[in-house]
Amino acid sequence: MQELEERIRRQGTVKPGNVLKVDAFLNHQCDVRLFDHMGAEWARLFAGHQIDKILTIEASGIGIACMAARHFGDVPVVFAKKTQSINLDGDQYTTRIYSFTKQREYPVIVAKRFLKEGEHVLILDDFLAKGNALHGLIDICHDAKVVIEGIGIAVEKGFQEGGRTLRKEGYNLKSLAIVESMDPDQGTITFAPNPA
Amino acid sequence: MQELEERIRRQGTVKPGNVLKVDAFLNHQCDVRLFDHMGAEWARLFAGHQIDKILTIEASGIGIACMAARHFGDVPVVFAKKTQSINLDGDQYTTRIYSFTKQREYPVIVAKRFLKEGEHVLILDDFLAKGNALHGLIDICHDAKVVIEGIGIAVEKGFQEGGRTLRKEGYNLKSLAIVESMDPDQGTITFAPNPA
Numbered sequence: 001m002q003e004l005e006e007r008i009r010r011q012g013t014v015k016p017g018n019v020l021k022v023d024a025f026l027n028h029q030c031d032v033r034l035f036d037h038m039g040a041e042w043a044r045l046f047a048g049h050q051i052d053k054i055l056t057i058e059a060s061g062i063g064i065a066c067m068a069a070r071h072f073g074d075v076p077v078v079f080a081k082k083t084q085s086i087n088l089d090g091d092q093y094t095t096r097i098y099s100f101t102k103q104r105e106y107p108v109i110v111a112k113r114f115l116k117e118g119e120h121v122l123i124l125d126d127f128l129a130k131g132n133a134l135h136g137l138i139d140i141c142h143d144a145k146v147v148i149e150g151i152g153i154a155v156e157k158g159f160q161e162g163g164r165t166l167r168k169e170g171y172n173l174k175s176l177a178i179v180e181s182m183d184p185d186q187g188t189i190t191f192a193p194n195p196a
Numbered sequence: 197m198q199e200l201e202e203r204i205r206r207q208g209t210v211k212p213g214n215v216l217k218v219d220a221f222l223n224h225q226c227d228v229r230l231f232d233h234m235g236a237e238w239a240r241l242f243a244g245h246q247i248d249k250i251l252t253i254e255a256s257g258i259g260i261a262c263m264a265a266r267h268f269g270d271v272p273v274v275f276a277k278k279t280q281s282i283n284l285d286g287d288q289y290t291t292r293i294y295s296f297t298k299q300r301e302y303p304v305i306v307a308k309r310f311l312k313e314g315e316h317v318l319i320l321d322d323f324l325a326k327g328n329a330l331h332g333l334i335d336i337c338h339d340a341k342v343v344i345e346g347i348g349i350a351v352e353k354g355f356q357e358g359g360r361t362l363r364k365e366g367y368n369l370k371s372l373a374i375v376e377s378m379d380p381d382q383g384t385i386t387f388a389p390n391p392a
Binding site: 023024028029030031032033035036058059062063065066067069070074076077078079081082083102110111113114 | 219220224225226227228229231232254255258259261262263265266270272273274275277278279298306307309310
């Protein structure tokens with residue numbers, strides 16, 4: 001998606017250790033007009049698919065998922081929660097996700113009543129690198145016996161294995177921008193030709 | 197806001213300890229059409245105010261803030277983050293917020309470059325009880341020397357002190373639904389006449 005690639009080029013910053021910061025418009029400050037355009041693009045890419053619900057994970061997934069839902073007939077958005085709160089019932093799907101950014105594993109839950117067997121689900125998230133968060137969401141989908149219609153990602157790090165693995169596993173994965181390489185010294189970012 | 201009150205009556209559940217669960221439409225599963233109507237209502241309530249930016253806090257604030265931003269001319273949404281990530285610069289505003297739900301204090305940060313001196317900010321969040329999270333966001337606004345134009349809340353627990361304190365402090369606080377009392381045995385919820 002050209003608009004997203006241009007924003008990453010203009011406002012993204014490359015840090016040592018393959019870190020790409022896009023917090024100026026994606027995951028700390030949010031450009032809701034861009035989010036809206038991203039939602040329209042996912043709607044185009046997943047046209048013809050039955051989508052009953054969008055599943056994402058807190059925190060950065062929530063804004064893009066809510067904006068995208070408008071383009072899928074206002075389907076409900078469910079976000080997986082990262083810690084057990086004493087407000088929650090015991091009746092929940094649980095998995096554990098390892099975060100390289102935060103360097104720790106954390107439990108992730110979705111209340112069972114918000115994912116019903118046979119529902120058709122679109123998974124959305126802001127980033128895909130090694131794919132740990134997505135595999136956690138997929139685990140929950142399998143537990144809930146829902147149909148994963150597709151996975152939409154804003155920024156995929158194409159040089160890490162997450163996207164390759166998910167495509168090999170047969171998931172209909174659409175990333176709006178795929179970073180092929182980054183140079184922290186020059187600050188340059190190269191995108192893969194988008195397969196979408 | 198009648199639509200929100202009706203949803204709380206229909207889908208909210210009252211638990212012992214003054215816990216009101218609205219996770220079916222507000223903070224676990226999200227009804228984006230309702231969020232859109234809430235955004236329109238805040239736009240009506242804060243009409244005439246200059247709003248350059250919306251500030252909220254992860255996670256449940258993000259969805260409603262993004263949807264609301266559309267009604268304020270697509271202003272940027274900034275969400276305060278609850279833990280320090282190694283992806284973040286040192287150049288940030290920091291405060292600490294005590295969560296009664298999670299029974300612990302956690303650091304909250306906003307990158308300094310996303311709140312600029314003199315900007316006019318609308319603070320939005322899903323819940324107001326004792327007001328700890330809001331006072332944390334207000335601290336950050338004061339550090340950043342931004343102008344707090346108003347505070348918009350989805351559900352205020354009117355029987356706890358947060359709203360009273362903030363109004364006494366002079367903040368232009370607009371809550372879309374104010375719960376006056378709840379009865380966990382009967383499951384009944386009574387709303388205060390809305391001052392908005």
